[in-house]
Ligand SMILES: Nc1ncnc2c1ncn2[C@@H]1O[C@H](COP(=O)(O)OP(=O)(O)OP(=O)(O)O)[C@@H](O)[C@H]1O
Ligand SMILES: O=P(O)(O)OC[C@H]1O[C@](O)(CO)[C@@H](O)[C@@H]1O
C-alpha cells in the first residue's frame with residue numbers, strides 16, 4: 297500500500313464559524329518540539345531515507361492533520377448532543393476516556409447533553425436506543441479508578457442504517473466510538489451511512505485494544521497497563537519454576553494476531569527463556585524444534601519459562617481439539633488453546649526423556665485486561681479524549697484520534713482498518729526478544745508467514 301497525502305486527509309463537515317473556547321489561548325501558539333500548531337501536519341514517516349524516497353517537496357510528503365483545539369469550530373456547543381459508546385473486549389482506560397470526553401465536552405465546550413449508549417453497539421439498535429445514560433462530570437468523577445467500562449460493552453453485528461436512525465432519534469450531533477479494529481470498522485460504516493443520508497453528524501473513533509494490533513498509532517491505550525500486569529504472572533511462574541525440580545513455567549497471554557503483549561511483558565519481566573507469538577511460526581518436533589530446546593533448557597538450567605500469545609502456533613491445533621474454531625458474534629475467529637497443547641506436549645516429551653516436569657501453567661488473560669489504567673495510560677487516555685472532543689467540535693468526521701510518533705493526530709477511519717499492526721520478525725522489537733531470551737531465531741524450519749509490512753509502500 298503506497299500512501300499519498302490525499303489518503304491521509306480527514307473529512308470536514310464544513311466551514312468552522314463558531315469561536316472555540318480555546319481561541320484566545322491559541323492565538324500566539326506556534327509549532328515547537330512540544331506542540332503542533334493547527335494547520336501544521338505530522339509526517340507519516342520519520343527517517344531521512346523514507347522521506348527522500350518520495351522525491352516530493354516537503355508540503356506534499358504524506359502527513360497527518362495535527363489533533364488539538366482549533367480557534368474556530370464547526371458545531372455551536374450550545375446546541376450539541378454528544379454520544380459515547382464502548383465496544384469489543386475490555387481494555388484498561390475505557391473509563392478514563394469516557395471521563396475525559398465528558399469533562400472536556402461539559403467543562404470547556406459547555407455541551408449540556410451527553411448520552412452514553414449501553415452495552416456496545418447493541419445500544420444503538422432500535423430495541424435499546426432509549427436505554428441510555430446521561431453523563432455529567434459529576435457522574436464520571438471517580439470512574440477512572442476502576443477497570444472495565446461503566447457503559448458496558450458487547451460483540452455482535454448491527455445494521456449501520458439502524459444505528460444512524462438511533463443517532464437521529466436521539467438528536468446526536470457528535471458520536472464517539474471507543475473500540476478496536478471491529479469498532480473502528482463499525483464506525484467507518486456508521487460514518488458512510490451518515491454521509492449517504494447527507495446528515496450533519498460527526499463520528500470520531502478512539503482506538504482501543506490491549507493487543508496493540510491497530511495501525512497508525514504508536515501504541516494503543518491500555519496496552520502498557522496490560523503488559524505491566526502480565527509481567528507479574530511471568531515473574532510468578534519464574535519463581536515457581538526455579539524452585540521446583542525440572543520446573544516449567546508457562547504464561548499464556550492474549551494477542552490473537554499480534555504478539556505485542558507477550559513480547560513486551562517478556563522483556564519487562566526479563567525472566568522468559570522462550571516467547572512464542574503468532575507472527576513467528578514454530579516447529580515442535582526435531583532436533584531444532586521447540587521441544588528439543590525446552591529439554592535442553594531443563595537439562596542445563598533445571599527449568600524453563602515460556603511466554604506465549606494465544607494466537608501463536610495455531611497451525612498445530614486440529615479442529616476440534618482444544619476448543620475448536622468458528623467465529624464469535626463479531627466474526628472474530630475463535631482460537632484453539634495453544635497453551636494447553638504446548639503444556640501437554642512438553643509434559644509428554646520431558647517425561648519420556650526421564651525429566652518429569654513440575655508444570656506451572658497460568659492463563660491470566662482476563663485478569664490482565666480488566667484492570668484499571670496505570671498512571672501512564674491514564675494520562676494517555678485523557679489526552680486522547682481531549683483530542684477526540686476537539687476533532688468532533690471542529691467538524692472532523694470519519695476519523696480516529698491517535699498518537700503517531702509522539703504527536704496527537706487525526707487518522708481517517710478507513711486507514712485504521714486498512715492493515716493490522718504486528719510484530720515484525722525482522723524488526724528491532726523481536727530482535728530485542730531474541731537477545732533477551734537467547735532462543736533461536738526459529739524453532740525448526742517452520743513455513744515463513746507472509747512478511748509483515750513494516751513500511752507503507
Ligand atoms: N465489519 C464490520 N462491520 C460492522 N460492524 C462491525 C464489523 N466488525 C465488527 N463490528 C462491530 O464492532 C463491534 C466491536 O467489534 P469486535 O467485537 O470485533 O471488537 P473490537 O472493537 O475489535 O475490540 P477488540 O477486538 O479489541 O476486543 C461489534 O459490535 C461488532 O459487531
Ligand atoms: O473473550 P472475549 O471477550 O471474546 O475476548 C477475547 C479477545 O479480546 C482481546 O482481548 C481483544 O480485545 C483479544 O486479545 C482476545 O482474543
Ligand SMILES: [Mg+2]
Pocket residue numbers: 384476477478479628
Ligand atoms: Mg478486534
